Amino acid sequence: MGPHICDNCGTHSEWRPGWSWYGSHIDSEDNTVARTCSPACRDETTDAELDAVVRRRRAARDTTDLTPLRAHRTTTQEMTTDG
Numbered sequence: 001m002g003p004h005i006c007d008n009c010g011t012h013s014e015w016r017p018g019w020s021w022y023g024s025h026i027d028s029e030d031n032t033v034a035r036t037c038s039p040a041c042r043d044e045t046t047d048a049e050l051d052a053v054v055r056r057r058r059a060a061r062d063t064t065d066l067t068p069l070r071a072h073r074t075t076t077q078e079m080t081t082d083g
């Protein structure tokens with residue numbers, strides 16, 4: 001496993017105390033979980049947002065879409081539910 005990437009702010013780092021992940025154990029094995037690098041980032045995200053990240057990765061089997069949620073928020077508030 002390489003460095004982890006925070007789904008909220010985009011920080012790359014090794015797994016450290018404060019990081020948390022969201023998803024099922026299957027997602028954990030498939031590396032489709034959502035991750036946050038600190039309690040602050042976890043507080044900034046909602047379960048729904050993290051759930052959407054997990055679902056997107058699970059659907060696409062694509063772990064390369066790593067646009068941080070924070071970046072999504074500051075652009076368009078687009079919430080597509082197709083899929």
Ligand SMILES: [Zn+2]
Nearest residue numbers: 006009037041
């Ligand atoms: Zn973060």
